[in-house]
Amino acid sequence: MASLNQAEFENKQLDINSLPRFTEVEFYPLDTKYLIKLNILSGIGALIVVGALIVGYFLMEEYKILILWSAILFLPLFLWLIYRNFELQKRNGYAIRERDIIFKRGFLHEKITIVPFNRVQHVSARKDLLDKFLGISSLTIFSAGGSASDVTISGLLARNAEVLKEAISKRVSSNE
């Protein structure tokens, strides 16, 4: 290791402007099936809330007005959630460069995380019940930087997820 260090030691001047820019990449969007999944989830959530409200309306006499008001307030919230789902599908995306993977997510609070392949610990693909039904899966890329730096790309076509996993694994191991 020590000899390697010396061989590597050089100190060339660097032109900052000539560095590859991550902002120039083109992001792959997530599959439209992801939008279906998000909407189904929001729908189920809404059904549970509405169900609870209906039960409450008939069982608790003294809170009737309060429950009516919450139902009225819930409608715009639900519409907002659906709108957000559309935006998320449009905005979330990933890009792969030779040496790293870039993942962009979020609508109100956008976040871009870049994980270099030579820092990736392992990659795992996962499917939950809905994913199996829709034929999509999510890919998680783990690094040693803690949970904040782990990247989970959900809503990939199952086939693409496998290809992506292979590609990343290959790049990770070629770095070692």
Next chain:
Amino acid sequence: MNSSNFHEPQRQSKIGVILVFGNSLYHLLKNLWFLVIYFFMNELDSQTIINSTIGATIIFILAFAYSILYFWRFVFYIDPKTEEFVLQKGVINSKTISLPFHKIQQVNLKRNLVQRLIGVYSVLIDTAGSKEKEVEIKALSRIKAEQLAELLISYSRLEENIKEVEIEGKAAIDWHFSLNTFQLLKLGLISNYIRGLLLLITFYITLKDQFFLNKFIPPEFMMEPSLDSPLSVWKIILLLLAIITVTVADTFIKYYGLRLKKSNSGLQIEMGLRKNKKVSLKAKRVQTIEILNNPFQQKLDLQKVKFFLASSPNDPEKSIITIPGISQELLSKVLGYMHVNPIKKQLTQIIHNKLLIFKKISVGFLPLLLIPIISKFYNLDLSLKWVIITISIYSVILFGYQLLYYRSLRLSFSEEFILKNSGVWEKKQQYLEIWKLQAVSMSQPLWYRKKNLVNLIFHSAGGDVRFELIDRNKAESLMDYVLYKIESTSKGWM
């Protein structure tokens, strides 16, 4: 020096039985101590005394038998064929742990007070990625411990490590440093009393919970915060003294016998009264360095340094090494060992947007919203005059603090390091070695978009460092540079 054959199954030093016995007694006592006290607090008739003595004796004998069995069944050896270190233990359920050599990260020697008394060492084997994160062999004579450590290290081919665990006499010492009792006392006096206060409160609550305190302690000593009997000056002074004593004692327990030694084989750190910890710090494992000093520490020339080592996120405690007080001169030597040589001129600075002050101040005002809620909840009749006075004092302090905080906040970077300065009273410098970083993130809430501002987060294996409200273009080019640095190196980050 008769060389032990670690390829044959080995047991610990015989005296280790005492350690196991002591340990099981300690655990028994720890769980049952309030029973003991409760026992003494009640009136005793002869029958209970006889019964409990018999009971105690049986427990004692059982514990001793258990200790001997435990000792007897605790066997370890090195298996060169499968390239593993094997440890078998367990009295009722036996358990075999095999550590493949290549998983071994570090081998350390350690001893606590009891181990010191009976003259044995612990050998700690750190592994990465396996389920058993750490394996400890608690009672080995010094010679055996050192032999085992050396053998394990040579098998695990951690070539850099071999030198570090060399027997002390061999390595030429470049410099060393130790903290004497007086300095430790000073450190205790100037350290943060909040921790001492918290310790005292925890102690008080445990005591109160475990057995009904007012039964044994006359009610005069209870600190009832009743409004009609104001705390006397003496009580306050007594409380302050207690806090100071606890803080100083805490400092002594944690850092007693602090010693730093730099030899040609690396940096060794040793400290602690109850648990004597001895670590050899490899520059390679250090991910983040934090230097803290408040004006007192500055004056005494004793700055605090924290090293964040690479670890799994589940075990954050173990991965921080704190050196409570070293001089500026020594600090630069330690940093030199870590290759941190930031020459101020080389640093490029990025200034946080001034909006950050407003953001922090508005967040700081949020707790004020609680005032109406609390006053309604408790039916307090607050006079408007007092509310206005409190709020204005609070605002002045908040404004002043946030302004000073903003002024102290700085992001700078050189070719090799990112440096974050922050802190009003206690100044904090965080150094991140760029090529060791794991990932970078940039986040932007919708309302920053127009101003072209972002938050920048660097993820290192020793924790995250955030910079808020930074110009987007500058953040992007810094990210590009960081990625270039990480991706162009083939060195291992750990």
